Amino acid sequence: MYKTRVIDSVAQFSSLERGWDKLLPHSKNPTVFNTSAWASCWLQIYWQPDYTLQIIVVEAGDDIVALLPLYIQRQSGTCWFVGSGEPEAEEVASEYLDFIVHEDHANSAALASCITAQLDTLKKYRLQFVNCCASSYVVNFLRNHRRALHAVVGNVYKLPIKQDFAATSLRFSKNQQKKARQCLNRFNAAPDLEYVSFHDTAFEESWHSLQTLHQQDWTSRGKAGAFHSGKFSNFHALMHSEYPQIKQAFVELKQQDATLAIHHFYILGASYYFYLAGTEKKREARLSPGLMLHALTMQDLSGQEVIYDFLKGATGNSSYKAKFCGSGEPFYDITVFEDSARGVYRYWLTRLKNHVRKMRSANTTHKRSREEGQD
Numbered sequence: 001m002y003k004t005r006v007i008d009s010v011a012q013f014s015s016l017e018r019g020w021d022k023l024l025p026h027s028k029n030p031t032v033f034n035t036s037a038w039a040s041c042w043l044q045i046y047w048q049p050d051y052t053l054q055i056i057v058v059e060a061g062d063d064i065v066a067l068l069p070l071y072i073q074r075q076s077g078t079c080w081f082v083g084s085g086e087p088e089a090e091e092v093a094s095e096y097l098d099f100i101v102h103e104d105h106a107n108s109a110a111l112a113s114c115i116t117a118q119l120d121t122l123k124k125y126r127l128q129f130v131n132c133c134a135s136s137y138v139v140n141f142l143r144n145h146r147r148a149l150h151a152v153v154g155n156v157y158k159l160p161i162k163q164d165f166a167a168t169s170l171r172f173s174k175n176q177q178k179k180a181r182q183c184l185n186r187f188n189a190a191p192d193l194e195y196v197s198f199h200d201t202a203f204e205e206s207w208h209s210l211q212t213l214h215q216q217d218w219t220s221r222g223k224a225g226a227f228h229s230g231k232f233s234n235f236h237a238l239m240h241s242e243y244p245q246i247k248q249a250f251v252e253l254k255q256q257d258a259t260l261a262i263h264h265f266y267i268l269g270a271s272y273y274f275y276l277a278g279t280e281k282k283r284e285a286r287l288s289p290g291l292m293l294h295a296l297t298m299q300d301l302s303g304q305e306v307i308y309d310f311l312k313g314a315t316g317n318s319s320y321k322a323k324f325c326g327s328g329e330p331f332y333d334i335t336v337f338e339d340s341a342r343g344v345y346r347y348w349l350t351r352l353k354n355h356v357r358k359m360r361s362a363n364t365t366h367k368r369s370r371e372e373g374q375d
Helices: 010-026 036-046 109-120 137-141 165-171 174-188 203-220 230-242 289-301 341-374
Strands: 003-007 051-060 063-073 078-081 126-133 148-155 158-160 193-199 247-255 258-268 271-279 307-309 330-336
Touching: 003 010, 010 036, 010 051, 010 063, 036 230, 051 109, 063 109, 126 137, 126 148, 137 330, 148 341, 158 165, 165 174, 165 289, 174 193, 174 289, 193 258, 193 289, 203 230, 203 247, 203 258, 203 271, 230 247, 247 289, 258 289, 271 289, 289 307
Parallel strands: 078 126, 271 307
Antiparallel strands: 003 051, 051 063, 063 078, 126 330, 148 330, 158 307, 193 247, 247 258, 258 271
């Protein structure tokens, strides 16, 4: 029923784009990060001489029913999703990565066997699948794999936008509801404040403003920030110029023409992906410009039946994103170790380290609880 082929050359990638784009809307995770556009730009910006493309294509008749968009880093002996595995200082932080499988074939045992056979050809490599949500095909496909380890690395944070802001804010924590109302009241009472709705006509100018504020914040904390590498900006500029159908847009909060906060979004279908933020922290901090801009943007989107996707955030209540909508399903990093003596050693060593880490965390929590009880 199923036949497979492998795209192993970047030069062949363009021949796959049409079938990829036809398949994606019928898959589990039709996100911006799983589009052929995102993969194409990543290949153009981040490709290295020691990489080998390994996109596994599964077809039924003339139709593509599954895609495994993979590549191999030969030097490290690892295999990754296209869109991941770049150096941390340069990364674009692709999320929701997955095997792209048509929903009509997702429960097919024959397809699963076909995919298993293809992954077996890669068993000498360590598979590193990052930022995969719990409901994804890849997470469930590898859940019981004997050489796989799953690690929770964050949570999904999504907020449905309702008919009006009052209805949307019911998902906020009570304290966040109060703060958001105060922000909107302050905005309405301050004629010098201006909300600039979604725009992309001056992409370079808006991007520069975003970069300035974002880096200003991160360098003040002694950290590099997302714009540390020029490849990061080059990637998004290429997305903007070559794939305008996947919209990038900005919203801004201004005071007398000076930008206090700017948020950058990717927009695909009904999903608004909140990707980057820049905030002027040294001026008008009492206004909470970042929170104010979120509230104004959600108010702007009211009644459009869209999803405000904050993307991955920390687990637990420590994430500011949880204050807007609570946490959703977990994100996992999955490691499938090599089918070799070295792979077995690494598998058990990693399991041991994870066990020790959990024990230490549990002991610390127990000790803290006991001390609080004595107080």
